[in-house]
Amino acid sequence: MFEYFPGNYVWNLSVDIALESGAQIGEIDEMCRPLRDAAARGEDAGTGEFLKHWVAMADKLSELAAEDEALGRDFSAGRKLQRASLYYITAERMQGHGHPGRQATYAKAREAFDRAMSLGRENAERIEIPYEGVIIPGVLTRAPGEGPSPIVIYVNGLDSCKELLYFSGLPQALEKRGVSTLCIDQPGSGEALRLHGLPATHESERWASKVVDWLEARDDVDPRRIGMAGISLGGYYTPRAVAFEPRLTLGAVWGANHDWAQVQQKRLAREGENPVPHYWDHVRWVFGAKDMDDFLAKSKGMTLDGVVEKIRVPFLVTHGERDRQIGLEYARRTFDQLVASPKRALKIFTDREGGVEHVGVDNMSFGRDFIADWIAETFGGRVD
Secondary structure, three states, X not given: OOOOOOOOHHHHHHHHHHHHOOOOHHHHHHHHHHHHHHHOOOOOOOHHHHHHHHHHHHHHHHXXXXXXXXXXXXXXXXXXXXXXXXXXXXXXXXXXXXXXXXXXHHHHHHHHHHHHHHHOOOOOEEEEEEXXXXXXXXXXXXXXXXXXXXXXXXXXXXXXXXHHHHHOOHHHHHHHOOOEEEEEOOOOOHHHHHOOOOOOOOOOHHHHHHHHHHHHOOOOEEEEEEEEEEEOOHHHHHHHHHHHOOOOOOEEEEOOOOEHHHHHHHHHOOOOOOOOOOHHHHHHHHOOOOOHHHHHHHOXXXXXXXXXXXXXXXXXXXXXXXXXXXOHHHHHHHHHOOOOOOOEEEEEEOOOOOOOOHHHOOOHHHHHHHHHHHHHHHHOOOOO
């Protein structure tokens, strides 16, 4: 794992996510160099300074993109705006709930992303799925060709968003293999939480079923080949949804998360690394909890014991051998309990290839390609 800030896992995680999502190393250095002293003060201190420098770079890229656009150079403008959106997202993700500037930064991130997709003629259509009086928003990447295609619902972890899912490269890898992808901000993540007030629920089948309803009504979707893939905490949400929503015919996780309730107890005991600064404030916000007792009560049901055994479709579990957030034993528990799956698979990424950290953040290419190949082969797509 690339560690720009020695000893500060949480800050390094954000930098590495950005690098794996399309950041430029020179821009990373320009943003991070002034932050070394701030990073040395710990994961929670200095996040306001982080916001300042990353937003400044994103603002500059937005200005440069406007200059390109004025000259009719839409593709170049789109590329700059993609990085601007990524840097705004990274800056916003590092802030505590209610931190000054966080809301405005998120608005800039969404605007830059939407503009980047339009100018760059990207295969990324914004969609909105009705849910509990508001919406679950998403980004749809369609497989090429005529007629209905298989599709994967791609879901966030604790602190991600649909734009980062798109930047992960999995939708593009699946597109090449004849599989469409719908990246969503499910309740508790991204826009669903920030703009529509939808907190997380451990019963992921509640929102997953509404997404499947929406997909089944489309003539470009093969209703017999609707799968789900999840990253990080999506490693809990995905198996749960696949177990209880029978129309999902495939599942894959990029990082297992078999017993997230137990992980919280370990984090209270300061075992393992946190994914974001201001962690306990963040999880209370995500789950709409009024205090720690309320959060622990809401997350108590987040175990897959007694759930995974109900999965009766193909399922893939992937995990990094040296994941510092979620131990490898959780991947083995999920795999071992997939006793009713007709095609279960476990892929552990080792030092030989890379991708050993949480969701392969040290090198996401191996996880992306392996998952895309397995999904395509299982759905009858192409891998050549």
